[in-house]
Amino acid sequence: MEAKLAQFASLSQKDKGPAFISLIPQILTQPSNDIQTDLHILVTTAVNQDSLVVGRQVLSEVVKVLNEGAIKDTGLLKQVVEETLQTVQPRIVSYEEQANNLRFQLADILEQEEDWDSAAKVLMGVSLESSQRTTADAEKLKLYVRIVRLLLEEENSVQAETYYNRAALLVHSSNERETLLQFKLCQARISDYSRKFLEAASRYHELSYVGEIDEEERRQMLSAAVTCGVLAPAGPNRSRVLASLYRDERTAELPSFNILSKMFLDHILRPAEIKEFESTLKTHQLAKIAISSNDKLASAGHDDGSSDEPATSTRTGPSTVLDRAVMEHNLLASSKIYNNITFKGLGALLDLTSGAAETMARKMIEQGRLRGHIDQVDKLIWFEANKEEDDAQGKAGGLGDVEEAEDTGSHFTKRWDTQIRLTAAHVESIVQHLTEKGLISLVPVTA
Structure with a gap:
């Protein structure tokens, strides 16, 4: 190969490009090792020793041939693309378009190998603003969405959110249905990783109705919606999401339907049911949560052990996202059963110290997720009925507000x-x- 290239040295710049290109078909007919070696020599000679015009002609032809599948061996193709990129890198400014095409080819190969992180890093190196051409916003959006998807597969949610924010600024520029659906899925997954479970559940559920998505993928999205709904903070907003999921006939076929129905119907969850559901969660959904110093201090109170109430545990708060969701749900469910409950009684129900149980109830009351008040003298939590139900009964039949002539009881x-x-x-x-x-x-x- 070096001897042939030396023969072309005396040719004019006009003829040198076609002469180099004529060698490419000959190189591709050789054994694998020779293909890799000779292509490397050809590209190095064209890029480093000849004019920019010749270099671009040769490199563009090499990229075109590789893209058309001239090399069937994926391993060999990967090595050739990586070597070509390394050769071009010192003069990347002059060969931006060709380098971008090589990066897309390499990212496709790495994605097939499920090397998500490497594929994302290769795409991050794609130049979107160059002197040779301007990239349309729709193309930028497609690239950013692909990077986000790859980073989420690697569970790198922090960096994925950076590129998601870039994509969000360009989402208006595209009308391509596939890109917009991928963006919405990334949106749901980002909310999931950020522990914004209510938003994630709503977005997953919305996507599960889209007909263009494969049926199996829609089932996975519906399952993800149920999981996020269960993990969401207990309260009226979660109740609305759970109601929407519970009324969806498809959820009855999911393994997680049992815990969904119990949460929707305000039944208290048992440890065995929680353990079974926990086995279906992903790593980020099992993340540990830290307890603030103020909560630890508050949780240490009221544990004098002088009462005849059931003995509580020594736990001062939930340890995981699921732990917190279940405790808050059981607290909300207990408000449907009892008029009031002692701190220690609630602690025994939630497997917490009495102080930690009071702290959890106080927070939920402050945030409007639980109706009631706390009597710290008698160490009681009083639950209040939902006024919306009373109002609905008073206005039944369109009679409007009904004033009672006599108070029949408390x-x-x-x-x-x-x-x-x-x-x-x-x-x-x-x-x-x-x-x-x-x-x-x-x-x-x-x-």
Whole structure:
């Protein structure tokens, strides 16, 4: 190869480019080792020893041939592309367009090998602003979205968010459906990694309805929506998200439907159910959470052990995101069952110290996620009924606000009466069902 190139040294610049290019088909017919060596010599000679015009002609042809699949061996192709990029790198300003094309080829190979991090780094080196040409905003958006997707596959959410923010500024510039869907998926995953689980659940659920996405991928997005809904902070906003997911008929087929239904119906979750759900979570969803010094100090209080209440644990707060979500849910569920509860009783229910249980309840009340108040003298947490339910009953049938002529009892007595009515109704329904099945028979009572 060196001898042939030496023969071309005396040619004019006009003829030298076509002469070099004529050697490329001959090189590609050789054994693998010779292809790699001779292409490296050809590119080095054209780029470093000849004029810029000849170098661009030769390098453009090499890029075109490689892109058309002239080298079938992926390993050899990867080595050739990497060597060519290294050769061009010292004079990258003169060969930006050709280097960009080589980077895209190398990124495709690395992505096929599932080397997500290396593929993302290769694409980060793509030059978007050059003297040779200007890159359209739509092309920049496509590149940024691809980098974000690769970084998220590697679970590098911090760097992924940087490129996501760049993509967000350009999302208006594209009408390409595939790119916009990929951007929305990145948006959901970024929210997931950032522990903005309510936003993530809503976006995953929205994407699970898109017909252009493969059915299996839509099922995965629906499952991700349920997971994020479960991990979200307990409160009215999460209740709305869980209601939307629970009413979706497709969620009944998911393994996580059991915990979804229990959370939606405000049932207290048991350790075995939590353990089963925990095994389905990803690494970032099992991240440890730190307890602030103020919370630690507050959690240490009220543990004098002088009461007959059930013994509480020594835990001063949740240790993981799932731990916190379950504790807050069980606290919210207990407010549907009890009128009030002692600090120690709540601590036993949540597997926390009484001080930590009070701290969690206080925070949820402050944030408007739990209705109630705290009596620190008697060490009691009083739960309040949801006023929206009372208002709905008062306005039933479009009668508007109904003023009662007489107060028939206290607020808590009304709640107790309601619970008795519901229990009686459930018993009557069970008896009727058993009677229809012929399992019991009703004997008329004679006076």
